[in-house]
Amino acid sequence: MSLKGKIVFITGASSGIGAATSLAFAAEGARLLLAARRVEKLAEVAAQALERGATAVHSIRLDVRNHRSVQNTIDELPPEWADIEILINNAGLSRGLDKLYMGMIDDWDEMIDTNVKGLLYVTRAVVPGMVVRGRGHVVNLGSTAGELTYPNGAVYCASKAAERAINDGLRQDVLGTPVRVTSVDPGMVETDFSLVRFHGDGERAGKVYKGITPLTPEDVADVIVWAVSRPAHVNIARVLLTPVQQANSLLFHREP
Ligand code: NDP
Ligand code: 8X3
Numbered sequence: 001m002s003l004k005g006k007i008v009f010i011t012g013a014s015s016g017i018g019a020a021t022s023l024a025f026a027a028e029g030a031r032l033l034l035a036a037r038r039v040e041k042l043a044e045v046a047a048q049a050l051e052r053g054a055t056a057v058h059s060i061r062l063d064v065r066n067h068r069s070v071q072n073t074i075d076e077l078p079p080e081w082a083d084i085e086i087l088i089n090n091a092g093l094s095r096g097l098d099k100l101y102m103g104m105i106d107d108w109d110e111m112i113d114t115n116v117k118g119l120l121y122v123t124r125a126v127v128p129g130m131v132v133r134g135r136g137h138v139v140n141l142g143s144t145a146g147e148l149t150y151p152n153g154a155v156y157c158a159s160k161a162a163e164r165a166i167n168d169g170l171r172q173d174v175l176g177t178p179v180r181v182t183s184v185d186p187g188m189v190e191t192d193f194s195l196v197r198f199h200g201d202g203e204r205a206g207k208v209y210k211g212i213t214p215l216t217p218e219d220v221a222d223v224i225v226w227a228v229s230r231p232a233h234v235n236i237a238r239v240l241l242t243p244v245q246q247a248n249s250l251l252f253h254r255e256p
Helices: 017-028 039-052 068-075 103-135 154-173 193-197 201-208 217-228
Strands: 007-011 032-035 054-059 086-090 137-141 180-186 238-241
Touching: 007 103, 007 180, 007 201, 017 032, 017 039, 017 086, 017 217, 039 103, 039 154, 054 086, 103 137, 103 154, 137 154, 137 217, 154 180, 180 217, 193 201, 217 238
Parallel strands: 007 032, 007 086, 032 054, 086 137, 137 180, 180 238
Antiparallel strands: none
């Protein structure tokens, strides 16, 4: 299925997987609606996207945790941007790596508000239009963390287990419409993810990828573009992808 001229809404487009996915859709000639809180980073991605071949780009400052602002943003889109055809629910983060009984409540709130409630708010604002128009595809970013919980990561893992349940539930609830729903579930991808998790501690973040060739954000973007470009009657329910040196969220082979 050609993606040329299709309106793709990507949350968390300012960094990592979201930025790479924006550029991958740009190369297909899509029209990109990019959202994140850091608009200066979005502007850089937007410029690169136009160079790569995006038909048009519209950037929005958006915090997905704010329900009212998510709904208003979608309701007030310029008419030429209103008919979103592909939604990439990518905005997300981890905070902390602590025993559950020692965890920081603020970290928990931020993960659940972003990864679960934010994803729900965006979905609730965008999918009704897809159903009415009779076309659409939602791609949610899950994780290996959503299918196997690892020590000290219970709340992040729970947020991705919730994503998995929401992905499956949405697919059931749009049955009978042409809307498609896919979860893309990566293992370890080298992005700012670990830097954010450790509140800016670069040394600690670097150790996460030690002795491993991690996935790149482009590897994940590739899978997302593949899933949405299948023929209209094909729904890819879920794709789990890991580095070769990762078997699941607990088991790694690290080179010395
Ligand atoms: P990055 O930190 O590189 O990117 C995260 C993106 O999410 C940023 O663009 C950030 O934008 C955005 N974001 C965070 N909070 C909000 C918010 N409240 N409102 C709007 N945007 C927000 O990490 P990744 O690219 O790695 O993460 C992207 C997704 O992939 C996440 O859902 C993550 O859980 C998932 N994932 C990552 C894996 C990995 O190993 N890296 C593996 C599996 C899944 P800004 O700060 O500008 O708002
Ligand atoms: C991100 C991958 O293993 O760091 O979802 O949780 S992991």
